Amino acid sequence: xxxxxxxxxxxxxxxxxxxxxxxxxxxxxxxxxxxxxxxxxxxxxxxxxxxxxxxxxxxxxxxxxxxxxxxxxxxxxxxxxxxxxxxxxxxxxxxxxxxxxxxxxxxxxxxxxxxxxxxxxxxxxxxxxxxxxxxxxxxxxxxxxxxxxxxxxxxxxxxxxxxxxxxxxxxxxxxxxxxxxxxxxxxxxxxxxxxxxxxxx
Amino acid sequence: xxxxxxxxxxxxxxxxxxxxxxxxxxxxxxxxxxxxxxxxxxxxxxxxxxxxxxxxxxxxxxxxxxxxxxxxxxxxxxxxxxxxxxxxxxxxxxxxxxxxxxxxxxxxxxxxxxxxxxxxxxxxxxxxxxxxxxxxxxxxxxxxxxxxxxxxxxxxxxxxxxxxxxxxxxxxxxxxxxxxxxxxxxxxxxxxxxxxxxxxx
Ligand SMILES: [Zn+2]
Ligand SMILES: [Zn+2]
Numbered sequence: 001x002x003x004x005x006x007x008x009x010x011x012x013x014x015x016x017x018x019x020x021x022x023x024x025x026x027x028x029x030x031x032x033x034x035x036x037x038x039x040x041x042x043x044x045x046x047x048x049x050x051x052x053x054x055x056x057x058x059x060x061x062x063x064x065x066x067x068x069x070x071x072x073x074x075x076x077x078x079x080x081x082x083x084x085x086x087x088x089x090x091x092x093x094x095x096x097x098x099x100x101x102x103x104x105x106x107x108x109x110x111x112x113x114x115x116x117x118x119x120x121x122x123x124x125x126x127x128x129x130x131x132x133x134x135x136x137x138x139x140x141x142x143x144x145x146x147x148x149x150x151x152x153x154x155x156x157x158x159x160x161x162x163x164x165x166x167x168x169x170x171x172x173x174x175x176x177x178x179x180x181x182x183x184x185x186x187x188x189x190x191x192x193x194x195x196x197x198x199x200x201x
Numbered sequence: 202x203x204x205x206x207x208x209x210x211x212x213x214x215x216x217x218x219x220x221x222x223x224x225x226x227x228x229x230x231x232x233x234x235x236x237x238x239x240x241x242x243x244x245x246x247x248x249x250x251x252x253x254x255x256x257x258x259x260x261x262x263x264x265x266x267x268x269x270x271x272x273x274x275x276x277x278x279x280x281x282x283x284x285x286x287x288x289x290x291x292x293x294x295x296x297x298x299x300x301x302x303x304x305x306x307x308x309x310x311x312x313x314x315x316x317x318x319x320x321x322x323x324x325x326x327x328x329x330x331x332x333x334x335x336x337x338x339x340x341x342x343x344x345x346x347x348x349x350x351x352x353x354x355x356x357x358x359x360x361x362x363x364x365x366x367x368x369x370x371x372x373x374x375x376x377x378x379x380x381x382x383x384x385x386x387x388x389x390x391x392x393x394x395x396x397x398x399x400x401x402x
Binding site for chain 2: 002017029030032050064070088
């Protein structure tokens with residue numbers, strides 16, 4: 001025995017979600033059918049609506065159902081400062097950390113020639129058009145601290161060099177509140193070479 | 202900043218799934234919108250279809266989109282042996298353990314007077330009608346090895362005592378306080394073959 005065909009299809013469909021294996025998919029299907037039909041209907045309709053309506057902000061490419069997202073829309077942001085991130089989730093993390101008051105541009109990934117992801121796919125043309133408007137003075141290349149993120153940052157900096165904007169990259173270092181013992185060697189040696197003057201007062 | 206209203210609604214809707222907190226809901230929403238729109242459409246439509254079409258088997262009350270489930274339908278099962286379980290997931294666990302060749306009856310819960318869950322809600326009338334047909338010789342009361350499952354087994358045994366069927370309960374071998382759904386197949390099948398006579402007093 002397995003469950004009935006439609007229940008099996010439901011369990012199968014849940015596997016599309018990240019981190020959901022067969023056992024979790026079964027629990028989810030049972031939970032919805034046994035206890036949460038109203039919540040399940042709502043989930044189904046919101047998924048469908050979000051897929052139909054959420055696209056990219058025309059200006060920064062973050063995910064939104066509006067033509068222009070709230071951060072691009074507001075006048076209360078510094079147009080001279082642009083932060084380039086790989087994903088909307090990275091953008092949210094930076095917003096939640098607080099302190100950055102500029103604008104954003106979302107790549108939705110990083111360059112990955114082997115997977116056929118080139119400059120077009122990550123919106124480099126659109127980013128260049130934005131820089132060509134002439135308001136931007138500094139671009140923070142906040143792509144991930146990975147080989148691919150690093151390569152993407154280098155590519156963008158080279159591509160936009162002629163516009164005379166400053167580029168910066170997030171400082172590498174040991175994470176706040178972490179223990180040195182658990183920090184990987186690469187990070188540690190970058191933190192070492194980037195060490196800052198320190199005084200006791 | 203948070204995400205746009207529709208994305209926030211989507212993250213919120215995912216919280217209906219078991220074990221899904223805010224961070225997981227965010228990952229799920231981002232994953233669907235960034236990388237799995239086709240899978241997301243399929244998930245939405247299968248959830249809706251399952252909620253519309255999956256009901257209870259008219260005979261055993263397990264979840265199915267058919268009027269009568271496959272196990273009730275087949276002639277290749279022993280009508281003299283009936284296994285009463287709390288949930289379709291428990292039924293599946295027993296089937297996967299192998300060895301049991303009788304029929305099932307699914308309570309969809311256990312008696313819980315404080316939550317207003319009485320005999321009607323768990324189908325005791327329907328179970329009684331089934332026993333009254335006269336084919337059943339033994340009822341395995343495979344409710345969970347918990348206080349509530351035990352009380353439910355006692356109630357059913359008392360309620361159906363007059364029909365002169367034998368009652369049994371899974372042998373302990375299954376861990377006290379655990380839930381059947383998570384017991385490994387070997388333990389479950391040992392517990393089945395070691396099932397003990399059971400009476401309501
Ligand atoms: Zn925007
Ligand atoms: Zn059935």
